[in-house]
Amino acid sequence: MNAPPLAVRCNGITKAYGTGDTKVHALRGVDLTVQAGELLMLVGPSGCGKTTLISIIAGILDQDDGQCLLFGEDIIRFPPKKRVRYRGLNIGFVFQSFNLIPTLTAAENVAIPLLVNGTTMSTAIKKAGQLLTEVGLAGREHSLPSQLSGGQQQRVAIARALVHSPRLVVCDEPTSALDHATGLKVMETLKQLAVGQNRCLIIVTHDARIFPFADRIANMDDGRITHVSSSNPGVEATADDPQK
């Protein structure tokens, strides 16, 4: 039987911030693979490098060393315009701080990835409305971010990450502002819309309530992956082998 295609393959990723006495080694050699059709969660103590790693995987931050392939492509080597285009078509990102544009309505914020990819305004707004309904925000299309609660803003950010059906969705703490029931509903939507054939979802989280949604959980500490386990008790995942 053929192995499922790899969505993400990171080999020996390193990243440091700053120089001299203030230099911080955020990633010290990360090897990680994510298969298409998989939901991988990334857990670990504050400051261990989770956000840095998913930012590199999503192509919004460059590593210092090592290689990260997305669906077999080394996008760091793309010319800048091609890279922006690739990201716009293939990647959705939910930021910890939501990063909504304050002067745009919820629907306009969600429509942005479609507009960037050339969809007409009327089609984009219609599709944005559908995604807002999926995340439980029907009727809030015309609200500005400042008129929404933290949890509602977080769901707008999730809808924006999903609206263009990207192949890779990366979320930084997507349920941090949500109550338990809403968090579970949003996870169901995320799993349904972001995971599938040729598509995968990576979630950074401290929220143990959502661990059962994961296919595998990668533990990080001090800039390294220390252990990868299946979330299904009794099935231990094989460790990532950079030689594979």
Ligand SMILES: Nc1ncnc2c1ncn2[C@@H]1O[C@H](COP(=O)(O)OP(=O)(O)OP(=O)(O)O)[C@@H](O)[C@H]1O
């Ligand atoms: N832009 C930056 N400039 C300098 N240092 C940074 C920067 N971003 C992150 N760091 C440092 O790099 C290390 C890893 O940070 P990162 O945000 O990736 O960790 P994290 O595991 O996502 O943390 P948290 O769970 O608190 O969000 C930390 O020591 C952090 O202080």
